Amino acid sequence: MSLLEQFPREEYLLKGNAACAGCGPALALRYVLKALGPRTVLVIPASCSSIIAGAYPKSAFKVPVYHIAFAASAATASGLVEGLEAQGIEANVVVWAGDGGTVDIGLQGLSGAAERNHNVTYICYDNEAYMNTGIQRSGATPYGAWTTTTPLGNKGRKKDLPFIMAAHNIPYVATASPAFPKDLVNKVAKAQKIRGFKYIHILAPCPTGWRYDPRLTVKIARLAVMTGFWPLLEIEHGRLRLNNPSTNLLDPARRRPLKEYLELQGRYRHLSEEDLKVLQRQIDEQWARIKAMLRVQEELEDQVEQGQGERQR
Amino acid sequence: MREFLTGNYAAAYGVKLSRVEVVSAYPITPQTSVIEKISEFVEKGELKAKLIRVESEHSAMAAVIGAAFSGARAYTATSAQGLLYMYEMIWWAAGSRLPVVAGIVTRAIAPPWSIWTDHSDFMTLRDAGWAMLFASSAQEVLDMTIQAFKLAKELMLPVAVGWDAFITSHTAEPVEVPPQEQVDYFLGEKKKSPAAVDFENPFAHGALAFPKDYPKFREDIHRTLKAAGEVYSNIERRYYEATGRERYGLVEEVFCEDADAVMFIMGAAAGDAIHAAGELRRKGLHVGVARIRSIRPFPRNEVEKIARRASKVIVFDRSYSLGFGGVLATEVRSVLHEEGVDTPVISVTGGLGGSDLSPEYFEKIFLKGLGV
Amino acid sequence: MVELPVARPSVGAAGKTGNWRLFKPSIDYRKCIKCLLCWMYCPDGVISLSGKGLPVIDYEYCKGCGICAEECPVKAIEMVKEVEG
Structure with a gap:
């Protein structure tokens, strides 16, 4: 497939919007909307995207949007999709929410909507803090990162939302990155073909909050993946699978040094060697867990297969 | 048809007769039997509605807001703490001009815990841009619930129908249930609301408004609600013409x-x-x-x-x-x-x-x- | 008529964002290999493709982030300081 076939020329995030220069979430949203097309309605809770949209009477989105309060996006999307279905109207109902609206204040509603398995795609664009209000720590802020409410570095650990969502046994969970647009677009398109609740979590670098030169957004997003900080994966009907290039990163030797990712960002400038070790350890643990999950998954599948074989005999 | 109904069941009958398309609610005493009866109607196929059994009242109101934005007729019911928990969304429904209808089975606010009636919960809606009707009998609960859907549509504002915990909600009395055709005639054809999602001419609903634009939206709600007495009187008259039920006025x-x-x-x-x-x-x-x-x-x-x-x-x-x-x-x-x-x-x-x-x-x- | 807080799709919802720019991306078309990576990675969608498949930047809205220059595999895009005018 050629690039232009996969990425339609049509722009649904219109130029002249209010995103900061080099905005990672805006780049991700541009891909998401290209993958979704015009028969899409976005539900957007309070977040940078409420501002990126521009102000009344103009909207930077070429698709219908419902702006909603912080904690309410998943429940609003639940009612929206059920209402459309009740009237026989077909459309992609998609939540586009930041990390605060997802892992913190919106989590209860998100969990409820996922458990009810509405036909909704929920996309979290994660820039790892409350950027719209001025870079305050969220539950998605990584260990060690500076924010205005963690001036000496965050002591907490990034909440692992993709796996929390997978524990809801929804049909599709995926992670993505704007540095890997083909993977991202494939995942969004795939989600539209699956009925039920889909969750996609995009790590979207923020030059303003992460303190780096806006030209580095894609480079930093790429390094997040290549250092193993942000694994690209999908969990389809409970089955975990790594996606390229993360597939190769189970071997720690294949991962780029974490420092390469951190040193480009001002928010990690104060990081001590000790802090770096803590963060590196968290990443190693994450991969050890993924590795173990893949192994257990294979064993379970073997056992189920054997059991079925024995029953047939 | 005359039925022996509690206020809560009367509300459920009103919802059924209004052919509501989406119901979303979270259980709270004394509201529960409204939703239980609606669940029964839905599961028996007597009401073709999507029932969203949400995990909180905040989500209940958010879900009916989403449903109303889809263009569907939407209903929820709650009491006391539940209403307070959905309060943020209460304002959102009005600000969006979405015709949501909510039953409020009034109950005192905690602490100390109380499940019995007073009107403190209902009165918190006063400044939020909702039309607020209050019934004092099961019959009135049924009639007002049906009228509320018409009022919501005409005002393009949400409508609350209140009634007292237990005294009205759980006391059964003979209720005249109008035939479906009469209610269909009264409510008329469902028309697409200009506030509902539009894929052909997309718009963003609720975007940021600068100080020069913001006031006109609030002023319009204020004007609409201030003048709504006549609208309600007309609705009551048309309801009387369709069903022969009593008229009381405001x-x-x-x-x-x-x-x-x-x-x-x-x-x-x-x-x-x-x-x-x-x-x-x-x-x-x-x-x-x-x-x-x-x-x-x-x-x-x-x-x-x-x-x-x-x-x-x-x-x-x-x-x-x-x-x-x-x-x-x-x-x-x-x-x-x-x-x-x-x-x-x-x-x-x-x-x-x-x-x-x-x-x-x-x-x-x-x-x-x-x-x- | 009801006053509805609805906003309609418009280019320039935040104004002429080209004014935000401190540095301006300049494409050297002699070096360009038409790989479209600049088009793909532009967060603002201000790069369009000419009939010949060459990237063209809309300076009215380009915010000058420099991602295109950073990601261009043949270094055909240079960030040039804007002159005050």
Whole structure:
């Protein structure tokens, strides 16, 4: 497939919007909307995207949007999709929410909507803090990162939302990155073909909050993946699978040094060697867990297969 | 068809007859049997609605807002803490001009825990841009619920229908249930709301508005609600024409024409007040009861007219603006002051947390009001 | 008529965002290999493709982030300081 076939020329995030220069979430949203097309309605809770949209009477989105309060996006999307279905109207109902609206204040509603398995795609664009209000720590802020409410570095650990969502046994969970647009677009398109609740979590670098030169957004997003900080994966009907290039990163030797990712960002400038070790350890643990999950998954599948074989005999 | 129904079941029948398409709710005493009955209707296929059993009231209101944005007819019901938990979304529904209807089975607010009625929860809707109707019988719950969908559509605003916990919600009484055709005729064809999602001409609903733009949206809601009395009266007339049911207006007047002292009151306790007024009339005292059926729109003209005729006005409140006084009394006083009516107003607050009200209680208040 | 808080799709919802720019991306078309990576990675969608498949930047709205220059595999895009005018 050629690039232009996969990425339609049509722009649904219109130029002249209010995103900061080099905005990672805006780049991700541009891909998401290209993958979704015009028969899409976005539900957007309070977040940078409420501002990126521009102000009344103009909207930077070429698709219908419902702006909603912080904690309410998943429940609003639940009612929206059920209402459309009740009237026989077909459309992609998609939540586009930041990390605060997802892992913190919106989590209860998100969990409820996922458990009810509405036909909704929920996309979290994660820039790892409350950027719209001025870079305050969220539950998605990584260990060690500076924010205005963690001036000496965050002591907490990034909440692992993709796996929390997978524990809801929804049909599709995926992670993505704007540095890997083909993977991202494939995942969004795939989600539209699956009925039920889909969750996609995009790590979207923020030059303003992460303190780096806006030209580095894609480079930093790429390094997040290549250092193993942000694994690209999908969990389809409970089955975990790594996606390229993360597939190769189970071997720690294949991962780029974490420092390469951190040193480009001002928010990690104060990081001590000790802090770096803590963060590196968290990443190693994450991969050890993924590795173990893949192994257990294979064993379970073997056992189920054997059991079925024995029953047939 | 005559059925023996509680207020909560009457609400569920009203929802069914209105052919609601999405219902979303979270259980709370004393609202639960509204949703249980609706669930039964949906599972039996008697009501073709999507039922969203949400994990909180905040989500219940968010879900009916989403459903209304899809263009579907949407309903929820709640009480007390539930209403407070959905409060953020309450304002969102009004600001979006979405025709949501909510049943509010009034219950006192905790702490201390109480499951019994007062109107503190309902009164918190006062400033939020909702139309607020209040029923005092199961029959009225049913009629008002159906009327609310029409009112919501015409105002392009959400409508709350309140009724008292247990006294109305769980007490069964004979209710005239109108045939489906009559309700269909009354509600008419569903038309697409300009506030609903549009894929052909997309728009973003609720985007940031700068100070130069913001006020006009609030002012429009204010104007609409202020003028909604006439809209409701027309709806009541059309409902009467379609079903033959009674018409009360925004205020039901009982013995008010020649009354020296008139009591304004809302909800089920009006029954006791009317009983008391009857007793006192037998003793030759001229007292009347004006039962308020709508808080928004506020029945300004009716209140003014009734108060002007009387020599004493008593306002009975089942809620407080804590630190100030009775909510209804404050609003009545405000109207009378604006209209230049100098009839003295006595404010009495009672019946909080389900505390007992009786005809004898109201007789005493009347006598005190008359200075007897 | 009801006043509805609805906003309609418009280019320039935040104004002429080209004014935000401090540095301006300049494409050397002699070096360009038409790989479209600049088009793909532009967060603002201000790069369009000419009939010949060459990237063209809309300077009215380009915010000058420099991602295109950073990601261009043949270094055909240079960030040039804007002159005050």
